[in-house]
Amino acid sequence: MTDTNLIEIKNVNKIYDNGVVGLKDINLNVKKGEFIVIVGLSGAGKSTLLRSINRLHDVSSGDILIDGQSIQKATGKKLRRMRRDVAMIFQNFNLVKRASVRRNVLSGRVGYYGSFKSTLGLFKKSDVDLAVKSLQRVNLAEKFYDRADALSGGQQQRVAIARALMQEPKIMLADEPTASLDPATSTLVMDDLKSLNKDLGITVVANLHNEGLALKYGSRIIGLRAGELVFDKAVEQVSETDFDEIYGRTGQIKIKGGNK
Incomplete structure (x- = not known):
């Protein structure tokens, strides 16, 4: 981890068209190499925050900087280039189930191609080699030609990680990546994800419900409640009672943690 802020979230608010507040005055910095875990009840704003970082959602006000550049103000080619640096893994895997693992993983490379070549699957040999290496990192190289729907849920999620790696990202966003998986998987x-963080230096921001996984893998825990940031501490400073407060089981948090 370095002292350089890779993600800067400044006074961000998100209000949906129906008036629901998704995010309220969020200020948060994420340093290069951190493994951030965001926790909170369903509806706390965790997914909204993640999807704002790569601009799957536009925010209502405020700004989000990626490596010093505003992704909120970016358009056209600049926005596409910035999104290549921010890969995302979804709870439901988002694979094309009838397509091969090979095709699914290579689809992570489409940000480097025009729509014509990517639609026809005209990928370079170097990209195919990269797909094999990405699958090797998640121990699934032998599944290269299998159909995605022939894999278990855990294998499908690891294929999704390999696909995200094809972007050669600086940041990996993971939205409840284990929600539909058994504990071992x-x-x-x-x-x-931890290997990518430690070995490749990829900054990880993950939403998790499981408190044990949050403490085991995160280097820093962020708590959201009703769209507000209510907790921010290094993992070694987090106690079980902190989770009770984040989830509203014992009362309100009055003081936010440090490391902003």
């Missing part, structure tokens, strides 16, 4: 998926 959840550990394998989280091990893969």
Whole structure:
């Protein structure tokens, strides 16, 4: 981890068209190499925050900087280039189930191609080699030609990680990556994310419900409640009672943690 801020979230608010407040005055910095875990009840704003970082959602006000550049103000080619640096893993894997693992992983490379070549699957040999290496990192190289729907849920999520790696990202966003997996498989998926963080220096920001996984894998815990940032501490400073407060089980948090 370095002292350089890779993600800067400045006074961000998100209000949906129906008036629901998704995020309220969020200020948060993420340093290069951190493994951030965001926790909170369903509806706390965790997914909204993640999807704002790579601009799957536009925010209502405020700004988000990626490596010093505003992704909120970026358009056209600049926005596409910035999004290549921010890969995302989804709870439901988002694979094309009838397509091969090969095709699914290579689809992570489409940000480097025009729509014509990517639609026809005209990928370079170097990209195919990279796809094999990405699958090797998640121990699934032998599944290269299998159909995605022939894999277990855990294997599909690890294929999704390999696909995200094809972007050669600086940041990996993971939105409840283990929510539909059993405990043993959840550990394998989280091990893969931690390996990318430690070995490749990829900054990871993950939403998790499981408190044990949050403490085991995160270097810093962020708590959200009703769209507000209510907790921010290094993992070694976090206690079980902190989770009770984040989830509103014992009362309100009055003082936010440090490391902003």
